[in-house]
Amino acid sequence: MKLQVIGCSHHNAPIAVRERLAFSGEQASAALVQLREQFADVEAVLLSTCNRVELYLAVEGGCGPGRDEIAGFLARFHGLDVAEVDGLLYQRLDREAVRHLFTVASSLDSMVVGEPQILAQVKQAYQQATRLESTGPLLHSAFQAASKVARRVAGETAIHQRRVSVPSVAVADFARQIFERFDDKHTLVIGAGEMAEETLQYLRAEGARDVTVVNRSPERARELADRWQGRTLPWDKLADALVEADLVISTTGSEEAVVTPENFAPVEARRYERPLFVLDLAVPRDFDPAVGGRPGVYLYSVDDLQAACQQNRRLRDKELPAAVKIIEHETGQFMAELHHRATAPVIRRLKQDWEKPKEDELRRLLNKLSDLDDHAKDEIRQSFDRLVNKLLHPPLESLRHESRQGIPSTLVEALAKLFQLKD
Amino acid sequence: MLSGVGIVCFAASYAVALALEISRILFRSGIRGAVMLGFAAAGFFAHTVFLVHRAAEATGSPLSSKQEWYLVTAWLLAGVYLYLAYFHPKNAFGVFVLPLVLALIGVGALAADAQPFAREPASKVWGAIHGGSILLATVSMLVGFAAGVMYLGQAYRLKQKLPPMRGLQLPSLEWLQRVNSRAILISLLLMGVGILAGAVLNLINYERQLTQLPWSDPLVVSTMGLFGWLVLSTAIGVVYKPTRQGRKVAYLTVVSFVFLVIALGVGMSVVTQHSGTSSDRGRGREGEGEARRMCRNCLPVSPSPDLPFYRSPGGAA
Numbered sequence: 001m002k003l004q005v006i007g008c009s010h011h012n013a014p015i016a017v018r019e020r021l022a023f024s025g026e027q028a029s030a031a032l033v034q035l036r037e038q039f040a041d042v043e044a045v046l047l048s049t050c051n052r053v054e055l056y057l058a059v060e061g062g063c064g065p066g067r068d069e070i071a072g073f074l075a076r077f078h079g080l081d082v083a084e085v086d087g088l089l090y091q092r093l094d095r096e097a098v099r100h101l102f103t104v105a106s107s108l109d110s111m112v113v114g115e116p117q118i119l120a121q122v123k124q125a126y127q128q129a130t131r132l133e134s135t136g137p138l139l140h141s142a143f144q145a146a147s148k149v150a151r152r153v154a155g156e157t158a159i160h161q162r163r164v165s166v167p168s169v170a171v172a173d174f175a176r177q178i179f180e181r182f183d184d185k186h187t188l189v190i191g192a193g194e195m196a197e198e199t200l201q202y203l204r205a206e207g208a209r210d211v212t213v214v215n216r217s218p219e220r221a222r223e224l225a226d227r228w229q230g231r232t233l234p235w236d237k238l239a240d241a242l243v244e245a246d247l248v249i250s251t252t253g254s255e256e257a258v259v260t261p262e263n264f265a266p267v268e269a270r271r272y273e274r275p276l277f278v279l280d281l282a283v284p285r286d287f288d289p290a291v292g293g294r295p296g297v298y299l300y301s302v303d304d305l306q307a308a309c310q311q312n313r314r315l316r317d318k319e320l321p322a323a324v325k326i327i328e329h330e331t332g333q334f335m336a337e338l339h340h341r342a343t344a345p346v347i348r349r350l351k352q353d354w355e356k357p358k359e360d361e362l363r364r365l366l367n368k369l370s371d372l373d374d375h376a377k378d379e380i381r382q383s384f385d386r387l388v389n390k391l392l393h394p395p396l397e398s399l400r401h402e403s404r405q406g407i408p409s410t411l412v413e414a415l416a417k418l419f420q421l422k423d
Numbered sequence: 424m425l426s427g428v429g430i431v432c433f434a435a436s437y438a439v440a441l442a443l444e445i446s447r448i449l450f451r452s453g454i455r456g457a458v459m460l461g462f463a464a465a466g467f468f469a470h471t472v473f474l475v476h477r478a479a480e481a482t483g484s485p486l487s488s489k490q491e492w493y494l495v496t497a498w499l500l501a502g503v504y505l506y507l508a509y510f511h512p513k514n515a516f517g518v519f520v521l522p523l524v525l526a527l528i529g530v531g532a533l534a535a536d537a538q539p540f541a542r543e544p545a546s547k548v549w550g551a552i553h554g555g556s557i558l559l560a561t562v563s564m565l566v567g568f569a570a571g572v573m574y575l576g577q578a579y580r581l582k583q584k585l586p587p588m589r590g591l592q593l594p595s596l597e598w599l600q601r602v603n604s605r606a607i608l609i610s611l612l613l614m615g616v617g618i619l620a621g622a623v624l625n626l627i628n629y630e631r632q633l634t635q636l637p638w639s640d641p642l643v644v645s646t647m648g649l650f651g652w653l654v655l656s657t658a659i660g661v662v663y664k665p666t667r668q669g670r671k672v673a674y675l676t677v678v679s680f681v682f683l684v685i686a687l688g689v690g691m692s693v694v695t696q697h698s699g700t701s702s703d704r705g706r707g708r709e710g711e712g713e714a715r716r717m718c719r720n721c722l723p724v725s726p727s728p729d730l731p732f733y734r735s736p737g738g739a740a
Contacts, residue, residue, distance in 0.1 A: 156453045158589060173586050177577060180597040273671070275596060292582075295670065304584040311586055322451075 002063055003138060003338075005097045006070045006089055007047075007054030010111050013088045020078060021085065023048040025128070031077055032134045038073065039065050043136035045129040045143065047104070049121050051111050056101060058138035067091045098142060098338075099331045105146040106153040107160065108323055114159040114316060119150045141338070149330045153323045162316035166305045167199035170279045171206060173308060175247060178277050178298055182208040185246035189213045189230075190238065190258065192220040193251030195281040200228055203247065212245070214238050216252070239263065243270045248278040250286035258286040261294075268294055279305075332404070339403035346412045347396060349421040358388050430494070430532045433473060436466025437501065437524055444517030447590030456512050463505055463517070470498050489690075492558065493531025497524045499562045515591050519569040534691060549624045556617030557646070560610040564676070564683050567606025571676035574599040578670055603672040604660075607679065611653040618650055645686040652682045 008021065023031055028046045035044050035055075042065060043058040053074075057064050065073075071089055075082040092100045103109045105122045126143040129135045135143075154160045163169045179185055187208050189196045192215045200211065211230030214237065215221035221232040233241050242248065242259070252258055273296040280287045280301045292299030362384050366377060395415060402408035415421065440463040443455055477491060504520040577593045593599070621643075637643070656675045 152453065156451055158451060161587075169586075174581060174584075176595065177581060177587065177593070178596045180595045180601075298581050300584060308584065308586045315589070 002094065003056075003058045003097045003142065004064065004091060004093050005054050005056050005100050006067055006091045007052060008088045008090065009052035009054070009109065011109075012090060017084075017088055018051070018053060020080060021053045021074060022050075023053065027077075028125070028128060029132060032129055032132050034077065035073065036132075036134055039069075043139040044134050045125050045139055047122060047125040049118065052104070052109075054104070056097070056139060056142070058136065058142070060136070060138060095331060095335050098145075098334055099327060101142055101146050102149040102327045102331055102334075105150040106323060106327060107150070108153070108320070108327070112164060113320075114162055114164075116160055119147070119154075122146060122150075138338075142334070145330065145334050149327060152326050152330070156326060157319040157323045159316055159319045159323055162312040162319070164309050164313050164316065165198070166281070166302055166309060167195070167202050167279075169305050169308050169312065170199060170300055171202040173312075174298065174300060174305075175203070175277045175279075176206065178275050179246065182206045182247075185210065186244050187211045187230075187247045187249070188241050188245035189215075189224065190248060190250040190286060191215055191252030191254075191282065192217070192224045193253070193281065196224070196249045196251045197227075199249050199279060199281070204228070208247070212241055214241050239267050242267045242276075245276065246274070248276065249281065250278065251281045252286050254282065254286060255284065257284075257288040259291055260288045261290045264288075264291050264294065268297075271296065336400075336404045339407045340400055342407045343399045343403065343412055346415055346421060347399065350395070350415065350419060351392065353419060353421060354388050354392065358384050430473065430528060433466040433470040434525060434528045434532070436462045436469060437521055437528070440466065441517055441521040441525065444515055444521065447515055448588065449590070451590070459517070460505070460508055460512075463501070463508060463521075467498070467501050467505055470494070470501060474498060490531045493527050496558055496561055496565075497527035497531065499559070500524050500527065500565055503562070503566055511594065513592050514594050516569070516573075518591065519573055520566075523565050523569060530687075530691075549620050549627065553617050553620035553624055556613045556620060560613035560617060561683060563606050563610040563613060564679050567603055567610065567676035568680035568683075570599050570602040570606060571673040571680070574603060574673035575670065575677075578673070600672055603676050607653065607656060607672070607676060610679065611650075611657055614646075614650045614653060618646065641689050642686070645682075645689040649679070649682040649686045652679060 008018065010018070013021075023046060028048055032044055032046055035042065035046075039057075041059055045056040047054045047056065055070060055074075057070075067089060068086070071086045072082050074080075074089075075085045100109070101122075105119055107114050107116065107118045110118050122143070126135070126139070129139070161172075163172045175182075182203060185208060187200070187203055187210060189200070189211065192213060200208075211225065211228045212233055213221040213225040213228075213230055214233050214235060215224070216235050218232060218234065224230070225232045238258075242264075250258065276297050278287055278292070278297065278299040280299060283302060285301050287299055287301075289299070289301075291297055362381060365380065366372070369376075369380075372380075399408055399411060399415075402411050440459050443459040443462065446452075446455065474491070474494060477494075500520060501524045504516060504524065507514070507516040507520070573593050574596060577596055577599065580587070581596070638647075656679065660672075660675075
């Protein structure tokens, strides 16, 4: 039995290399099929994301392909030189491989620790491999356990709740606390800066659909609006756009505040204090801070959110030991189960070998006591069953106990010799 | 066996659920949600059994005493909490709703009269509508108040740009504002129906030449004041749009709660003829019954101890 992971990630490979080794969905399917052809008994799951390319492999009762063979396979698939790939691959075996999978699925190995997409990507990779019949009992157990561990980490620690980038904090910790839903809200982007796009990504993920871009340069406004299926308004319609908006992302390169208490007053009168979320990503700021004091206006600048980001980072770091503890505990349990599973043939044989004499003795006894009624016969049968179970309990418990340390080969051999168990 | 369920049983269950809600701030736990919900559900079950048992055992009209009025209100509010805790498990509703539930139980158990009213009401239907509507209006106002306090807390955090407090996650402002507005509207409608039903009851008494409740009765005045405030706040919302938004709605529900507390306080402490009038003197048991039964189940009242038919908690007239 051998479980292993071979691959590279943002920890050890630059993005240029990861891009060359990355698999699209179709490529991943083709690679799994080829791998199956090349290594018939190997279970395999291929996880390919922006930050990692990893092959999870398992073989029951054998060794499976080594690191060099997988490096050669990856290089051939992508038309690369083996030497380019070889030095960048890491390999984790058995317990380390399981711990690595649990860590990845729980998002503790991600570039942004706690980002929630990785679990979905792990599940997707596993489902793809299952569809292609490239998984088996070992990887089924490992990936299902990984999902469970990730859920535990998410449920019992606050790691996933702590966003650390300004746009993600703005949306998750503030915008989402103001609005219940985003699909009926108007998003206004003032300026066409790149920072706005990351925020729009998060807002789009929350369901925001209606995007309006107001920019001094209509061409750049049009470009951004086209990318987000939005519309544009001329710069002189900014006040109207502010009246209509629920969420504002401002990223102009203006040297002076674009929205001041003076030009916001008529907008405010027309908004009737409807809540307005403003994310001012511009430096210097586009919104005069005094506007944030107006009723219904929730104004956040980069500095405001940096403080929240740092606090989240500190809180998240505090949660890490708890998450690592969960992973350690679950890895131990998983390995114990796995080792115990290796003793299954011995246990089966032991039970079978004891079953026969029990049945023989029972039959002999019941033949002698033919006057007994059915109830009495059942009682005797149950008594024999209990006796066998009690006799079997100590050796089985010893096997389970020893499985926590590894496959109990010595004990298995001893049992086989003691009880003359045959294959 | 279930008849042994006492107020302490369900109050303790709610108190444990509240303690668990508060502990969210201190530490995280994977099973706390289920345990919390379990305690609240157990409390709600015991509360239900208690009320059913009291209704079945009642010698007069079931669930008509002051004490039971508070306990039924607390029961409905606990039901609202259970619903919210089950469907919105991440939000700390209990921190705001359960203290109200416990306060209602506390007032009911410690300060309210447990003496039920007589069995036959002047008009069973109008009596039930009157009492039931005002009771539900009270629950709606309490829900609105809890939502209003949550809104103000959430709005303060967002204005101060503070990250969410661990374990004290609140719903979005949009959700809270919706609950607030609806709570005001629902309590206005129910209170209106309740007062109308009370007036009809008075009319029935007039036609039957029985004792009427004067409009100057302190409880009637305070209830009308509460209703007037609800009408006024709704009217302001229609005329002045900003009061339909955000913090102003929250303030309106908080003020409504203050009016409610005043009305309840009047019912508890001021001598009122709501459950009997001095003109009942000499009318004997018939007059007593009519006056008492007229308003059973509505805002709990403190009967005049000098009335000839006043029954002490021990049952003596």
